[in-house]
Amino acid sequence: MPRTPRNTLNPELVVRTALELMEAKGADGFSLRGVAAELGVGPMALYTYFRNKDDLYDAIRDHLMGLMPPPPEGLPWPDQVRSVCRDLRVLMLQHPCLAQLLASRPLSGHETARVAEGLLSVLRSAGFEPETAARTHTTLFTYVLGATTWEIQMAHEKLDPDALRRLRASMESLSSRDFPTVVELAPELSRTTGGEKQFDYGLDLLLEGLIARTAS
Amino acid sequence: MPRTPRNTLNPELVVRTALELMEAKGADGFSLRGVAAELGVGPMALYTYFRNKDDLYDAIRDHLMGLMPPPPEGLPWPDQVRSVCRDLRVLMLQHPCLAQLLASRPLSGHETARVAEGLLSVLRSAGFEPETAARTHTTLFTYVLGATTWEIQMAHEKLDPDALRRLRASMESLSSRDFPTVVELAPELSRTTGGEKQFDYGLDLLLEGLIARTAS
């Protein structure tokens, strides 16, 4: 059995510090040694509470998922689903590292389960059969994951002037003979990428399909 | 102007070797030094052809996108769209590193543009206005990206016995009082996750929505 901790460290404190560093310096550039230094402690001290770096990643992810609000009550189920998906997007935008943490590691942890429970129970209450509810949950989650990951990527792009310049250059190097549609739609592609409107466009497509299926 | 290469190296060869290593040892565990060693060359030799590691990543991504077939001709547009999305999923499953390469770097390159051109021209021919076509393209792409990334992640999970055991443990530790729906749907969630059926389920939802909008 674990004794009471000495006093300097505890898992909660490590996770909070790691999260701060991750948001300050980006998901790359984050290192165990950086966290340890921030805590005024040797790198190996962290291994008392986390088996390795991935284990710490999981803890950070679950900590962030704890910030997800529960589904709103008293609304029609499509609005509840929309709300959950939007909340997850906003959380991912506020904490860009969350996107990578969700995509690169399996889901686990108490708070993560809580979020899944919220969405799944909405779907079950809406009348979806168990298998359809599971499929729908996965579809919605993966859509939010992909759409928001991409949105974050594009936002990074627009902030880096060097990358932006190279993107313009590669765009203009495309012959409008070989790629007429890409060249024609280049303004729309860069203008519409990302943003709440783009996100809702895809989300509404999914929701319309779901509504149609419950009606039949 | 570039002189004729000495003879040992060229960009194409480097990319092919890098891709082999990436598929053999996974996207992690891939290193410039590994590629250089495989080519029997010093690590810095690669910097003659690529400005840095990310630049090589971009080249690999574009090389893989070159394997995408063009949209099939002579079919109704929803079938063309479905075909392109499925092809991209299959390519990502065959080359799991592609998922990370697509998600972590902006799109660029000739082959990548070719693929975009294919899907965009299908949408334009189907009658979508420029802005809607751009939005739809992004929605479809991000759906495939998220869904397939997740599918790969889950497949990795099922192959690692240690991770699988930990997943079972964390599932069973969930109280069915706190998380009744998750516990109830646990079999469906692990059974339906991934696979072509799951992918098509979400894809068909999107397509139904798109068809409805062109009809109105």
Added chain:
DNA sequence: CGTTGTACTATACACTGTACGTTAGCGACA
């Protein structure tokens, strides 16, 4: 032939995650 530019090498630096062995200090029991 000399000059120049390029393909590649050699060395070095600042990092990374973590395996291993050691120390210091608390909790509990004699």
Added chain:
DNA sequence: TGTCGCTAACGTACAGTGTATAGTACAACG
């Protein structure tokens, strides 16, 4: 009260990373 065991935290060390910088050998050109 003394002592023993357990463990939190430390220090050292290792194998590895990407890449900056400087140098070397060779091909092509004037």
